[in-house]
Amino acid sequence: MRAPAAGDQAAREILLSMENVSLSFGGVNAISDVSFDIRKGEICAIIGPNGAGKTSMLNVINGFYTPRQGRITFKGVARAKMRPYEAAERGIARTFQNVALFRGMSALDNIMAGRTLKMKRGLLWQMLRYGPAMAEEVEHRRVAEEIIDFLHIKDIRKVQVGRLPYGLQKRVELGRALAMEPELLLLDEPMAGMNLEEKEDMSRFVLDVNQHFGTTIALIEHDMGVVMDLSDRVVVLDHGVKIADGTPDEVKSDRNVIDAYLGVAH
Amino acid sequence: MLYREAGQYKTSYQADQAVFPLLQDRVGLLVILFVAYVVIPLTGNDFLINAVMTPFLIFSLAAIGLNLLTGYTGLLSLGSGAFMGVGAYACYKLTTYFPDVNIIIWIVASGFVAALVGAIFGLPSLRIKGFYLAIATLAAQFFLEWSFTRVAWLYNHNVSGAIEVPQRTLFGVPITGPNATAETRYLIVLTIVVGMTWVASNIVHGRIGRMWMAVRDMDIAAELMGIRLLPTKLLAFAVSSFYCGVAGAMMVFLWYGGAESTVFSINQSFTILFMIIIGGLGSLLGAYLGAALIFVLPIVLRFVPPKLGIPVHAATVEHITFMIVGALIIFFLIVEPHGLARLWQIGKQKLRVWPFPY
Numbered sequence: 001m002r003a004p005a006a007g008d009q010a011a012r013e014i015l016l017s018m019e020n021v022s023l024s025f026g027g028v029n030a031i032s033d034v035s036f037d038i039r040k041g042e043i044c045a046i047i048g049p050n051g052a053g054k055t056s057m058l059n060v061i062n063g064f065y066t067p068r069q070g071r072i073t074f075k076g077v078a079r080a081k082m083r084p085y086e087a088a089e090r091g092i093a094r095t096f097q098n099v100a101l102f103r104g105m106s107a108l109d110n111i112m113a114g115r116t117l118k119m120k121r122g123l124l125w126q127m128l129r130y131g132p133a134m135a136e137e138v139e140h141r142r143v144a145e146e147i148i149d150f151l152h153i154k155d156i157r158k159v160q161v162g163r164l165p166y167g168l169q170k171r172v173e174l175g176r177a178l179a180m181e182p183e184l185l186l187l188d189e190p191m192a193g194m195n196l197e198e199k200e201d202m203s204r205f206v207l208d209v210n211q212h213f214g215t216t217i218a219l220i221e222h223d224m225g226v227v228m229d230l231s232d233r234v235v236v237l238d239h240g241v242k243i244a245d246g247t248p249d250e251v252k253s254d255r256n257v258i259d260a261y262l263g264v265a266h
Numbered sequence: 267m268l269y270r271e272a273g274q275y276k277t278s279y280q281a282d283q284a285v286f287p288l289l290q291d292r293v294g295l296l297v298i299l300f301v302a303y304v305v306i307p308l309t310g311n312d313f314l315i316n317a318v319m320t321p322f323l324i325f326s327l328a329a330i331g332l333n334l335l336t337g338y339t340g341l342l343s344l345g346s347g348a349f350m351g352v353g354a355y356a357c358y359k360l361t362t363y364f365p366d367v368n369i370i371i372w373i374v375a376s377g378f379v380a381a382l383v384g385a386i387f388g389l390p391s392l393r394i395k396g397f398y399l400a401i402a403t404l405a406a407q408f409f410l411e412w413s414f415t416r417v418a419w420l421y422n423h424n425v426s427g428a429i430e431v432p433q434r435t436l437f438g439v440p441i442t443g444p445n446a447t448a449e450t451r452y453l454i455v456l457t458i459v460v461g462m463t464w465v466a467s468n469i470v471h472g473r474i475g476r477m478w479m480a481v482r483d484m485d486i487a488a489e490l491m492g493i494r495l496l497p498t499k500l501l502a503f504a505v506s507s508f509y510c511g512v513a514g515a516m517m518v519f520l521w522y523g524g525a526e527s528t529v530f531s532i533n534q535s536f537t538i539l540f541m542i543i544i545g546g547l548g549s550l551l552g553a554y555l556g557a558a559l560i561f562v563l564p565i566v567l568r569f570v571p572p573k574l575g576i577p578v579h580a581a582t583v584e585h586i587t588f589m590i591v592g593a594l595i596i597f598f599l600i601v602e603p604h605g606l607a608r609l610w611q612i613g614k615q616k617l618r619v620w621p622f623p624y
């Protein structure tokens with residue numbers, strides 16, 4: 001548990017606000033009337049049983065899905081519809097539940113691809129790869145190398161990511177998201193399928209990102225130990241409905257949450 | 267351990283971001299350029315220059331063009347033959363209307379016309395991919411081919427229905443038409459192909475190349491990086507068609523000396539596609555290797571056995587070529603999608619640690 005964050009929570013500015021968001025696929029309600037806020041600088045965990053709508057929620061936040069109803073306000077701007085590239089432009093980055101790296105590219109190129117929006121030189125300069133274009137390339141290579149250092153993936157920077165073990169792929173994917181220097185980072189089960197040591201490393205990275213860069217993080221995770229350790233606040237979904245929202249301690253002792261996790265019939 | 271990077275530490279990211287970070291690679295490249303620019307023109311006969319090297323280079327350029335689209339951006343196209351045709355006809359019309367402007371300028375400029383046409387036919391790529399996109403480009407192929415035969419304006423209403431390349435000069439030396447020597451035409455082709463390969467290599471190693479590969483490997487994640495899919499795909503279509511267009515213009519103006527629409531048929535599209543499959547998808551070197559194999563193989567089969575006293579029939583050569591190319595395509599599609607270029611890399615890797623197994 002991270003004591004300091006809990007106290008000043010109310011004082012923090014709201015970064016993302018979801019109001020009465022609903023999403024359905026055909027007849028299935030993936031998300032029903034869910035509202036919650038994510039505040040600047042916090043780590044907010046979204047938890048819930050399988051099929052609860054967690055991934056769908058991230059997909060709504062970064063524009064993959066357009067909600068059937070509801071309002072999403074990010075950095076004070078409300079919107080009904082937003083394309084994923086617009087979300088990226090406004091500072092939302094994300095990793096995927098099933099790693100979605102650019103498999104044919106090296107780890108370094110994946111991270112460099114995360115810098116795309118920051119690079120401005122157009123086709124003509126790119127054709128020459130000289131002068132300002134090269135300077136820009138080098139400048140962003142430097143940032144990419146900082147991320148590579150931070151994640152301890154120096155040895156594999158030139159390896160095609162498709163050939164890396166799963167744990168490292170997840171790390172490169174985090175690196176690619178960090179390269180975007182996002183204000184809001186959405187992590188969909190960053191530790192799924194990892195062994196204990198890898199989980200500890202990944203938890204460390206997530207905390208460091210949050211503390212050193214001040215990045216706000218929304219995290220989906222099934223491992224309760226990790227959730228309790230990392231998050232400032234927890235939002236619990238079940239069958240597309242929000243059943244709890246509070247500090248890890250509050251949520252842990254919540255009747256509804258215990259029922260949902262123990263599978264008590266509603 | 268002749269070929270290795272040991273000791274070649276990069277002192278700056280700039281050096282490491284270079285296209286050829288290894289000294290051996292740079293030396294090799296210089297040797298190749300020396301052979302191409304000096305040795306071949308001085309020692310090669312007309313046959314080598316006109317029937318082997320010039321077309322090999324032109325096909326390589328077209329293969330680079332298709333590889334930018336299919337290998338780097340992951341968009342399968344069966345229209346490269348037609349886009350080559352657009353370049354050829356555009357060049358023909360441009361030099362007809364403005365005969366005083368240097369033909370080399372028109373050859374390169376015709377690439378822009380091809381780029382525009384390519385981008386227009388690339389529009390469906392936002393909605394459809396894979397097999398369906400291939401069919402859409404096939405429609406482009408047939409439509410353009412139809413235009414090349416039916417729109418008489420394109421070939422200046424010649425009775426033959428063919429483009430006839432007029433004589434054009436550079437500093438008083440004929441470079442197109444019947445009076446241009448094979449060496450002159452070869453050197454022009456070589457210069458254009460080398461220059462455009464250099465540009466292609468710069469593009470694929472930079473931001474735009476990474477955007478293309480990102481779209482190829484995982485388009486949803488690419489969009490999430492802020493990459494807009496439609497402009498990125500259209501740019502790939504445009505640049506790819508530019509390369510094919512210039513290749514087509516050179517094919518007619520600097521090699522054939524004249525052409526009918528059948529040159530730009532679906533067969534041409536398939537030939538180019540086979541080149542990049544065998545050479546290696548997503549590799550510029552692969553475009554050269556594929557063009558060499560597919561174009562040079564039949565020539566070798568045709569002319570080497572008779573020299574050794576084995577008579578072969580032209581039809582037999584054709585059959586053997588079909589069989590070998592067919593087998594290679596199946597081999598590479600199944601076993602090594604990255605083609606000859608990948609085998610070359612593996613070879614280099616082995617050489618790097620030689621004589622040790624690891």
Ligand SMILES: Nc1ncnc2c1ncn2[C@@H]1O[C@H](COP(=O)(O)OP(=O)(O)OP(=O)(O)O)[C@@H](O)[C@H]1O
Binds near residue numbers: 049050051053057
């Ligand atoms: N593209 C889709 N089309 C149809 N139904 C979908 C789609 N995506 C999600 N669903 C449905 O929406 C519901 C919520 O799915 P979601 O993937 O958001 O769950 P989750 O909480 O991320 O689960 P998990 O822990 O297994 O990842 C599920 O019932 C799922 O079947």
Ligand SMILES: [Mg+2]
Binds near residue numbers: 056097
């Ligand atoms: Mg999920």
